[in-house]
Amino acid sequence: MSGTAPNPQLPVVQRVRIRYAKRGRMRFTSHRDFGRAFERAVRRAQLPVAYSSGFSPHPRISYAGASPTGASSSAEYLELALTRRCDVGQLREALDAALPPGLDVLTVVPAVTGALADRLEASDWQLTLPGVPLAEAQRAVAAFLRTDVIEVTRKTKKGPRSFDCRAAVVTLEAGPAALSPEAGSECAILRLVLRHGTPSVRPDDVLAGLGEVAGFIAPVPPLSDRVAQGPLDTATGTVGDPFV
Amino acid sequence: MTAASLFSRLEPLLPGVQKPIQYVGGELNSAAKDWDAVDVRWALMYPDAYEVGLPNQGVQILYELLNERDWILAERTYAVLADMEAVMREHRIPQFTVDAHRAVAAFDLVGVSFATELGYTNLLTALDLAGIPLHAVDRADEHPIVIAGGHAAFNPEPVADFVDAAVLGDGEEVVLAISDVVREWKAEDRPGGRVELLRRLAASGGVYVPRFYDVAYLPDGRLDSITPNRPGVPPKVHKHTLMDLDSWPYPRKPLVPLAETVHERYSVEIFRGCTRGCRFCQAGMITRPVRERSITTIANMVQTGTEHTGFEEVGLLSLSSADHSEIAEIAKGLGDRYEGTNISLSLPSTRVDAFNITLANEFSRNGRRSGLTFAPEGGSERLRRVINKMVTEDDLIRTVAAAYSQGWRQVKLYFMCGLPTETDDDVLQIADLAKRVIDTGREVSGRRDIRCTVSIGGFIPKPHTPFQWAAQLDAETTDARLAKLRDALRSDRRYGKVIVFRYHDGKPGVVEGMLSRGDRRIGRVIEAVWRDGGRFDGWSEHFSYERWARCAEEVLANEPVDVDWYTTRERGPDEVLPWDHLDSGLDRSWLWEDWQDALHPTGAVAVEDCRWTPCYDCGVCPQMGTDIQIGPTGRSLLPIAAVS
Numbered sequence: 044m045s046g047t048a049p050n051p052q053l054p055v056v057q058r059v060r061i062r063y064a065k066r067g068r069m070r071f072t073s074h075r076d077f078g079r080a081f082e083r084a085v086r087r088a089q090l091p092v093a094y095s096s097g098f099s100p101h102p103r104i105s106y107a108g109a110s111p112t113g114a115s116s117s118a119e120y121l122e123l124a125l126t127r128r129c130d131v132g133q134l135r136e137a138l139d140a141a142l143p144p145g146l147d148v149l150t151v152v153p154a155v156t157g158a159l160a161d162r163l164e165a166s167d168w169q170l171t172l173p174g175v176p177l178a179e180a181q182r183a184v185a186a187f188l189r190t191d192v193i194e195v196t197r198k199t200k201k202g203p204r205s206f207d208c209r210a211a212v213v214t215l216e217a218g219p220a221a222l223s224p225e226a227g228s229e230c231a232i233l234r235l236v237l238r239h240g241t242p243s244v245r246p247d248d249v250l251a252g253l254g255e256v257a258g259f260i261a262p263v264p265p266l267s268d269r270v271a272q273g274p275l276d277t278a279t280g281t282v283g284d285p286f287v
Numbered sequence: 288m289t290a291a292s293l294f295s296r297l298e299p300l301l302p303g304v305q306k307p308i309q310y311v312g313g314e315l316n317s318a319a320k321d322w323d324a325v326d327v328r329w330a331l332m333y334p335d336a337y338e339v340g341l342p343n344q345g346v347q348i349l350y351e352l353l354n355e356r357d358w359i360l361a362e363r364t365y366a367v368l369a370d371m372e373a374v375m376r377e378h379r380i381p382q383f384t385v386d387a388h389r390a391v392a393a394f395d396l397v398g399v400s401f402a403t404e405l406g407y408t409n410l411l412t413a414l415d416l417a418g419i420p421l422h423a424v425d426r427a428d429e430h431p432i433v434i435a436g437g438h439a440a441f442n443p444e445p446v447a448d449f450v451d452a453a454v455l456g457d458g459e460e461v462v463l464a465i466s467d468v469v470r471e472w473k474a475e476d477r478p479g480g481r482v483e484l485l486r487r488l489a490a491s492g493g494v495y496v497p498r499f500y501d502v503a504y505l506p507d508g509r510l511d512s513i514t515p516n517r518p519g520v521p522p523k524v525h526k527h528t529l530m531d532l533d534s535w536p537y538p539r540k541p542l543v544p545l546a547e548t549v550h551e552r553y554s555v556e557i558f559r560g561c562t563r564g565c566r567f568c569q570a571g572m573i574t575r576p577v578r579e580r581s582i583t584t585i586a587n588m589v590q591t592g593t594e595h596t597g598f599e600e601v602g603l604l605s606l607s608s609a610d611h612s613e614i615a616e617i618a619k620g621l622g623d624r625y626e627g628t629n630i631s632l633s634l635p636s637t638r639v640d641a642f643n644i645t646l647a648n649e650f651s652r653n654g655r656r657s658g659l660t661f662a663p664e665g666g667s668e669r670l671r672r673v674i675n676k677m678v679t680e681d682d683l684i685r686t687v688a689a690a691y692s693q694g695w696r697q698v699k700l701y702f703m704c705g706l707p708t709e710t711d712d713d714v715l716q717i718a719d720l721a722k723r724v725i726d727t728g729r730e731v732s733g734r735r736d737i738r739c740t741v742s743i744g745g746f747i748p749k750p751h752t753p754f755q756w757a758a759q760l761d762a763e764t765t766d767a768r769l770a771k772l773r774d775a776l777r778s779d780r781r782y783g784k785v786i787v788f789r790y791h792d793g794k795p796g797v798v799e800g801m802l803s804r805g806d807r808r809i810g811r812v813i814e815a816v817w818r819d820g821g822r823f824d825g826w827s828e829h830f831s832y833e834r835w836a837r838c839a840e841e842v843l844a845n846e847p848v849d850v851d852w853y854t855t856r857e858r859g860p861d862e863v864l865p866w867d868h869l870d871s872g873l874d875r876s877w878l879w880e881d882w883q884d885a886l887h888p889t890g891a892v893a894v895e896d897c898r899w900t901p902c903y904d905c906g907v908c909p910q911m912g913t914d915i916q917i918g919p920t921g922r923s924l925l926p927i928a929a930v931s
Contacts, residue, residue: 068298068311068312069313069545071301071308071310071311072308072545073308075547076308076545076546076547079545079547079551082597083315083543083596083597083598085597086593086599087594087595094629100629112307112308113301113307141597143313143314143545144313145313263299264299264300
């Protein structure tokens with residue numbers, strides 16, 4: 044064995060950013076599950092992805108702001124380094140075809156703006172709460188917004204951890220479901236804009252916070268769906284497009 | 288029987304269970320076929336957790352080739368974890384398939400693959416969750432036919448109460464033959480119900496239907512006889528052997544899971560069978576003769592398999608992969624083809640004497656050097672002769688010297704403890720061998736960071752092997768012997784930290800031994816253990832020796848047999864063994880002679896491999912109408928233009 048680094052790899056000539064969805068039954072993929080599936084799709088699609096050097100070369104893919112296991116999302120982002128310039132339209136089609144249905148490639152753009160992770164300042168979530176009357180959801184939301192600090196506890200691998208879930212909430216409102224999932228059953232919808240930060244506050248934590256301040260309990264596990272992720276407009280409390 | 292998807296009921300519950308991804312299906316290359324468009328429907332079960340079961344080659348092969356027929360549908364089901372079992376019981380969700388989330392009870396057939404006996408309790412959980420009566424005799428016409436396969440099915444007697452049928456050997460052709468029989472019977476509007484269907488399957492001689500055989504016992508507990516109890520049922524059931532593996536290049540499109548599983552690679556079986564003749568090895572005995580895939584078929588499978596999956600690692604599987612007649616050409620050819628790509632090749636299961644450094648270098652061209660593992664199995668040369676694993680200490684030292692001098696730093700050695708005629712001294716020689724390995728490594732490499740892992744498994748006598756008559760070593764003696772070995776390895780400070788010693792205590796082996804050579808009376812023990820909460824017995828964190836021992840004592844209280852009777856008792860030549868009516872092709876008198884050769888007072892008699900020496904009359908080829916199928920073909924591989 045020589046003294047040079049093993050497996051010298053081709054240089055990166057282009058970086059592309061990808062917006063993808065994780066939905067349907069694929070919402071149960073964890074971040075790691077998605078990573079493996081994506082790397083295999085890249086190889087099946089025979090994309091000229093760049094690899095790291097070393098004994099154990101890895102494809103150069105940067106994931107940013109992945110949603111929790113069980114949440115669906117149509118606003119997931121990653122960046123991919125390529126060793127050959129590609130047409131982003133063709134790349135989108137090839138990659139989407141190589142991924143299972145439910146993991147869907149929505150948009151591919153050349154990376155031009157600043158670091159992707161820095162562009163993802165906040166998320167817009169829609170939480171579907173089957174079995175919850177709208178009035179009850181509205182009452183809980185009002186109580187939540189009136190409170191300045193709401194401590195919640197989350198189970199982590201290192202044991203329970205307590206933190207404030209209120210400060211990260213930019214906007215929160217309750218509305219009726221456009222279409223009730225089952226005729227006759229009640230269903231409320233929460234719209235929630237969450238600022239990213241440390242500790243990162245997730246929709247589940249906000250639901251726990253609603254329980255803290257208003258004794259709110261969802262009878263059925265709610266469905267969290269990330270609608271948008273990107274720069275936060277603090278004036279309007281809205282989430283923009285990170286590609287613009 | 289309804290076959291609607293259960294997914295909408297399951298979905299709201301998934302956020303509350305561990306690793307929900309294992310229950311959702313949707314894997315790349317999985318099939319979604321129209322229920323009503325087919326004649327025969329199989330639910331294929333691997334009775335362990337999804338992460339273990341999904342990569343199983345046997346299930347993937349059958350899944351793919353059944354689904355290729357437009358009149359057959361196959362879906363998969365796995366053992367659900369404890370938290371999911373609780374959720375399913377609470378919400379009355381039955382055992383489901385992961386493909387279309389259909390109730391397992393709605394299928395015509397449930398095929399369960401037993402790679403090990405430790406999956407038996409998981410079958411009971413699945414049947415119970417499915418709403419299928421545990422006992423085959425209690426099932427009605429609407430229930431699926433439950434068929435066992437896999438290596439453990441070569442003695443299916445312990446699960447004879449729970450399965451309707453068992454098949455021995457290669458599954459490819461027999462699943463299609465069974466499907467044909469089921470289709471015909473259904474087309475005739477199911478004459479005679481399930482008993483008639485089972486009778487038709489049994490009449491072929493290739494499907495074992497336990498209920499059609501009566502077992503009689505002697506007063507001392509030994510078996511007296513196993514005889515058919517109805518006309519048209521053959522006294523012996525034969526195993527299945529697939530010939531010409533080149534015409535069965537499966538899996539072509541292996542499943543690519545979303546969840547993390549135990550093997551994340553594309554595996555190609557480069558040959559099936561092994562005739563090295565290691566006397567402890569059930570796999571080598573029951574899969575004879577050797578049938579190779581040709582270099583060109585292997586290369587085509589590697590190419591299409593990696594293209595269809597995106598896997599980066601390719602495993603060239605077999606029972607002793609370096610024994611392929613063209614392994615050097617395969618290694619070089621594939622190494623050339625995939626040079627400069629990120630596809631890596633691995634060669635599990637290599638014999639010390641067949642291994643050479645050129646081969647090892649071909650398999651690590653892209654810089655990935657996994658550790659090397661060798662299995663001398665026996666600690667002393669005398670013992671290796673007893674088990675007919677004729678690897679000399681000098682062979683091993685030569686091989687590890689080559690490996691260490693070529694840059695490898697770590698070697699793993701695998702041994703067994705409790706082999707017939709073994710003494711403390713045989714096992715203590717493992718310590719001397721390991722130290723010599725380290726010394727050699729340090730000498731040839733000139734380095735101090737040389738490591739060696741010594742891994743020990745307990746020997747379990749298996750049916751259809753020359754050691755099927757042997758006494759299994761009791762757990763206490765096994766543990767005491769391994770404690771002495773551990774002390775011997777740790778006593779010398781020069782080696783203490785560089786030799787890693789891995790072993791398990793002897794108790795789980797006792798249960799496995801009882802299940803391996805058990806008869807129908809053991810079925811009641813399995814059921815009692817399962818009712819007591821026994822699940823996932825192959826997982827050390829779930830396995831309870833105390834539970835198995837207690838249940839066996841209770842259930843067998845009024846029988847003249849107990850756990851020791853099944854395990855530590857040596858059998859005589861005339862004893863009827865529970866699997867004597869199941870024909871693996873091996874001649875019983877040859878097996879007995881080979882057992883006696885192992886015990887020969889002046890040293891064990893060697894058996895050579897029949898691939899390179901004349902036939903030694905094990906009986907398989909004439910009995911099964913098969914033949915050795917090996918190369919060389921003389922063909923070589925060219926670069927593929929498409930590989931980038």
